[in-house]
Amino acid sequence: MTSTELSTHIATSAGSSLFIPAPTTPYQGDIARYWDREARPVNLRLGDVDGLYHHHYGIGDVDHTALGDANDSTYEKKLIAELHRLESAQAELLLDHLGPIERDDTLVDAGCGRGGSMVMAHQRFGCRVEGVTLSAKQADFANQRARELGIEDHIHARVCNMLGTPFESGRAAASWNNESSMYVDLHDLFAEHSRILAVGGRYVTITGCWNPRYGQPSKYVSQINAHFECNIHSRREYLRSMADNRLVPQAVIDLTPATLPYWELRATSSLVTGIEEAFINSYKDGSFQYLLIAADRI
Ligand SMILES: C[S@@+](CC[C@H](N)C(=O)[O-])C[C@H]1O[C@@H](n2cnc3c(N)ncnc32)[C@H](O)[C@@H]1O
Ligand SMILES: CC(C)=CCC/C(C)=C/COP(=O)(O)OP(=O)(O)O
């Protein structure tokens, strides 16, 4: 039994397991503080559009007819709605790859943020969704949104290290990391997903990863790491760590071309955060890729 498994979950019998949380590190304390303090307009203004708050990026073609004339007084509002639509389209694509999910299934969102993807998953499948985040502020926000929507019986966010969750082994029908895998060691991560997933369950991640064909992380990838205090992994590490933990890829989709229109539109908005050029340049020079990987737990 790996140290992660031992420190994570000492099961005595169903329902009476003794849960010992995975150790947290000073780094995870910093990440918790980052997200507790985060309040960027680019995230809050987009979430205000329909109450789905995301901390991930968009995919798909920009609907320029929806934007209208850039000189129109309503243009900024339409641009925010369009950026948000593209971010919600990204979550829809992730959900498309979870496979057949029943109302009595349980899903796990590892690194759930303010819970936008959790709400979308429940609205699509009618199932239960458990989310974990290091940020108490995010967990509270997500649970408040669930109460406002009257779905608090179905979705729940908690402060918990995704490397050591309290969830029973082999019970999750599907689980995912939506732009949250770059904060943890992938072997530890996929060992925990492999533990909580049912045999035949589905794991999905949408992530940015550095491209081994480029050679090493580029300066743009380093800028993104510094901006978010994260540690972007290579595409090779994802596939190797999955294989070592009984996760066999069913689909690997390069979403790089699909995310560029979002970034090019975002770079024209008043909500820029300064990281836009690093994403655009790294996608264009091939050093960075935006991938969806869907894998079966065998
Ligand atoms: C970029 S946000 C993505 C949020 C969400 N997946 C979404 O798509 O909106 C990254 C999330 O990962 C969470 N996170 C980072 N490291 C974590 C860890 N070790 N355990 C649990 N959550 C973690 C952060 O708290 C944050 O909620
Ligand atoms: C693809 C990669 C490597 C992403 C890193 C993880 C991350 C911080 C995503 C966006 O969060 P956000 O929506 O809070 O960021 P922003 O403020 O830029 O919109």
Ligand SMILES: [Mg+2]
């Ligand atoms: Mg954002």
